[in-house]
Amino acid sequence: MWSNEPHQDKHKAPTSTPHHSLSLQNGSKAKKGLTMEQLPSLSASSWSVYTPLTKTQFEEFRAAGIASLHAQLLFNRGVITPEAMRRFLAASFDEIPDPLTLIDMDRAVERISRALDEHEHITIYGDFDADGVTSAALLTRALRKLKHANAALDYFIPHRIEDTRGVSRESLEKIHTRGTSLLITTDCGSSDVAEVEYARTLGIDVIITDHHHPPEQLPQAYAMINPWRPDCTYSERYLCGVGIAFKLAQALLRAYGREEEVLELLDLVAIGTIGDVAQLLGENHTLVKLGLKQLDATTNAGLKALMQLANLQPGRRRERDISYALGPRINAAGRMKHAGIAFELLTTDDEAEAQAKARELEELNQARQLITEELMKRVREQAQxxxxxxxxxxxxxxxxxxxxxxxxxxxxxxxxxxxxxxxxxxxxxxxxxxxxxxxxxxxxxxxxxxxxxxxxxxxxxxxxxxxxxxxxxxxxxxxxxxWQGNGSNGNDGGDGTEPVVEAVVPPDLTGVVTEQEIVIPTYFRKVDLVITKPETQLTYDAYTKISQLAPFGAGNPEPIFRLDGLRIARRWVSGPEGRHLRLRLRINGTQFHGTYFRAGSQIESFSEGTLVNVIFSLELAWNPPDGEGRKDVWLKIVDMQVVG
Missing domain, CATH: 3.10.310.30 (Diaminopimelate Epimerase; Chain A, domain 1)
Structure with a gap:
């Protein structure tokens, strides 16, 4: 039973810290080249706790069929009505908004259909990050299903260093020489007013699909599909570039009576959306959840080759596999050489070519890791x-x-x-x-x-x-x-409005997700629930309920809990160079195993027999075949404080 009010368990060690906030003081291991004074740890800040739902609220949600744990966690994430919670948990493709309710979608479908019927030369214009590459690949795969065998369909993705990001006059001139008459952008174009006008003088119609905030003066494109247009009433504004491309593909395939085939493209939606750190709420949550399932059953030769090299096990792929394995490899192409390598990997149907491109990405990513570490040494030295x-x-x-x-x-x-x-x-x-x-x-x-x-x-x-x-x-x-301006630690513009992207140039946001075992950004330092009955609240059943809220990420962070008064029965270091601290913890006759990441150097601060307060997420310890053995959970510790 999940308590709706935090209280002090009489069996726990007393603590003077109120349940609405917890200040933890134990620092993390300092990185080489920086002293502990220079490196304030994650533990040096206070954790606040979400306000528990009232008894009346819990009863209302239970009457609507929403489990108490789901109700509290979803309410914490801004999903506050029973109907919104039901939709979130159902994650049904049939309940996502109609693509034709996006502004200019009908014009885009009409123009593309005409181009397909007349065998026009179509060029997909992408961007060099994971969102830009996957969105371009998705539209290419969709159009390949519909175009005449002899009709020209190609792509253009700017070079990160040599080209201008977004649509440029130089790129348009190159595309014009190919014979392109229809240009479709993905993840870019909303700010390129002069360039779109220049394309018109070259006889090229432009359809923009993008999710960046447009300037006050909109480009005069043939169609501009962007939910942030002030005249757009679409209900889901947080779709990223690949999400917008997917909606266009859905509308196009529907026009040709083949809408069910769009489901095959959801694997690319999952990769691009997670790679772009888009909010995993609403339609994004549904598309990514379905996309992860599609990733397990993918027929995409490039994705299969890439996952094999990354040692991702079929049936067990999660959002973190995209964040820490697939996303960095796809981004490595644009960072180290050219994003076209990743695009060609994601669009080929030839297994030999897919394996060759995947190996090239693997090598580029390994080189990127080495260069990153070398550069980290230099920036740490300057930061000192x-x-x-x-x-x-x-x-x-x-x-x-x-x-x-x-x-x-x-x-x-x-x-x-x-x-x-x-x-x-x-x-x-x-x-x-x-x-x-x-x-x-x-x-x-x-x-x-x-x-x-x-x-x-x-x-x-x-x-x-x-x-x-x-x-x-x-x-x-x-x-x-x-500078003493008004700060904002979310994704807004500092005044409560939605995030604003300058019209001058879209930002380079790749790398916002740092490739580490666990990262809790400052604006995620909130505890979802204070655990008062661990023997019944921290169980496999609870883990199962929590996992039903996945995929986790921006807007829908992995749930974080707090438990006070645990006693350290045993602790030891693990991982490379003893980086992590492993613990066996006991409370009220119940034992838990936990890992405190990047805290191996603090082992002497946590003596055996010591009482501690812990902040953690819940993980599955063992996943045996159905019906075999016991399924246990462990604590993925993100902060810990010695009591007293």
Missing amino acids: GQEGNTVVLVYGAKLEWPEGIIGLVAGKLSEEIKRPVFVLSQDSETSRGSARSSGDFNIIEALRERADLFERHGGHAQAAGFTIVNTNIEALHQHLLT
């Missing part, structure tokens, strides 16, 4: 000289600080030092920068206040990208150190 700075800005020569890696490095360093980080890759006259926030520092608002310093910039509260003349770098750093 900025101990007292509230914002860290580091930079180096382009050859040693690759532009494709600086976003990852900024995210990793920000996680380590718990401060906003700006990393710049310098050329002879200008630098490209990538920024990641920490706490309530609103990066895009800080950049907007000195927009005069930049050649271009874009992003949101937590991440941004920019180009700056080298002579302006010091002025930027001084501005950041003294």
Whole structure:
């Protein structure tokens, strides 16, 4: 039974910490090159606890068939009505919004159908991150089903370094020479007003599919499918690029009486949506949940080859496999060479080609990991000289600080030092920068206040990208150190509005998800429930109920719990270089196993016999064949405090 009111269990060790907040003081292991003073740990901040539902609320949800645990967790995530909870749990494809309710969808379907009927040359124009690549691949696969065998269908994805991001005049001229008469963008185009007009003068019709906030003046495209258009009334605004591409594919296949075939493309939707760190609520949640199932049954030769190389087991693939295995490999193409490699992997039906492309991505990702670690050493060294700075800005020569890696490095360093980080890759006259926030520092608002310093910039509260003349770098750093604007630690624009992406250039947000075992961003430091009866609340049945809310990610974080008064029966280190702390914990005659990630160096702080308060998520310890053995859970510890 899940308690609706936090209270002190009489068998637990007393604690003076109120249940609405818990301040934990034990630090995490310092990274090489930084002292503990420079590296405030995750534990150094307070955890707040969501307000428990009232008895009346629990009764209302139970009457609607919603389990108490589901009701509390979903309410914590902003899913607050019984009907919304039912839809979330059902995750039914039949209940997602009709694609034709997206603005300009009917015009897009009409124009593409005409192009297919007349065997026109169609070009798909993507972007070089996971969302841009998967959305371009998805539309290519959909159109390949419908086009005439001899009709031309190709793609264009800009090079991360050599080309301009988004639609450019130079790319349009290249596409024009191919004979393209219809250009369909994915994950880009909303801000390219002049470029779309230039395409018209070349005789190219442009259909934009995008999810970035458009400028006040919209491009005069043949059709512009973007839920953030002010004249769009579509109910699901948080679809990312691959989600918008999927809706177009759904409408197109429906027009040809083949709508059921769109389900085959859901695996790409899952990869692109998770890779773009989109909110996993509403339609996104449904599409990704169904997409993960499709991933297990995929017929996509490229995905099968990539998953085999990544050692992902069939039937056990989860959202974290995309975040930490598939996504980084797909992104490695654009970071290290060209995103076209990943696109061709995802669109080929030839198994030999798929295996060759997958091996190439594997090699690029391994090289990316080595370069990232080398660059991390350099940025840590520079950061050491900025101990007292509230914002860290580091930079180096382009050859040693690759532009494709600086976003990852900024995210990793920000996680380590718990401060906003700006990393710049310098050329002879200008630098490209990538920024990641920490706490309530609103990066895009800080950049907007000195927009005069930049050649271009874009992003949101937590991440941004920019180009700056080298002579302006010091002025930027001084501005950041003294900036006192209104912060926002979510994804909004600092005033409660939705996230705003600058019209100048879409931000480089790849790398927002840092490739670590567990990352709890500052704005996720909330406990869903305080456990008062662990023997009945922390069970396999509870784990099963929690897993029904998956996939977890932005907007729908993995549920976090708190349990006070556990006694350490045994502890030992595990993992590479003793990085992690393993524990056997007891309370009220019940024993739990747990792992405190990246806390191996603190083993002496947690003596056997000590009482501790623990913040954790619940994991499955063993998954035997049906009917064989006992199914246990373990605690994935994210914070721990010695009592007293």
